[in-house]
Amino acid sequence: MGKYASDLDMVFLALAHPARRAMLARLGQGEATVGELAEPLGISLPAVTKHLKVMERAKLISRSRNAQWRPCRLEAGPLTAASGWIDEQRRVWEGRFDRLETYLGALEGEEGRRDDR
């Protein structure tokens, strides 16, 4: 993803790795340190740091500082934007079927009238 990737690009990309989704799920329970996030993943700490960078770039998380710990916090906005995009697509897509249904209904009405004469 080049230099000019959009917000949504980065959010969906961040969601496209199971380790990152696991970290987000964990962060849904509340703040966590890097070590706490890394523990269940079975990958090295530097690998976790890289995943965190991907999620920070997508603004899915923010970091604070507490002594030598740098806790991560979930930011809901981008998640809302992502599912918003999907839901919008589904809305349009389902709307298309509704209109098709209406159209077929209208056709049926036509045929009914034709049958009547």
Add this chain to the structure above:
Amino acid sequence: MGKYASDLDMVFLALAHPARRAMLARLGQGEATVGELAEPLGISLPAVTKHLKVMERAKLISRSRNAQWRPCRLEAGPLTAASGWIDEQRRVWEGRFDRLETYLGALEGEEGRRDDR
């Protein structure tokens, strides 16, 4: 994404590129051929073919055949799964705030009673 990427991995990865999201939005209006999908994108046809492969792998689209055209059709299931994952996360995350609110409300009640004596 390696050999063992999960369904959700592939769906989110497919959504992480603006050209692919544009193609999905177009497919929300109904079937389209490769040429029709490529036209507004300003990239070569082989590039479009590769994007289509990514979306097929994610099962976001299916293909049929009509003479030399191979029209694409949107498949809604994986989109539902993807926004379902996000909504589930948000549900948990918001539930956490509800519980925090309840907790704070209970604290306030405590303090009120303390003030009363």
Add this chain to the structure above:
DNA sequence: TGCGCATTTAACCGTATGGGTAAATACGCA
């Protein structure tokens, strides 16, 4: 059979991901 059109495959290139290990930082504390 051979032409024309739509699409894919092959080959190549540059950059990004995702992983590792080893070394460097940052901070609290004795």
Add this chain to the structure above:
DNA sequence: TGCGTATTTACCCATACGGTTAAATGCGCA
């Protein structure tokens, strides 16, 4: 100041992405 812990940075490596152009394939039709 020096030690210990948490985290990041620096490199290195293999593979995937995203794009290109040129060649191959699939299909209808004269």
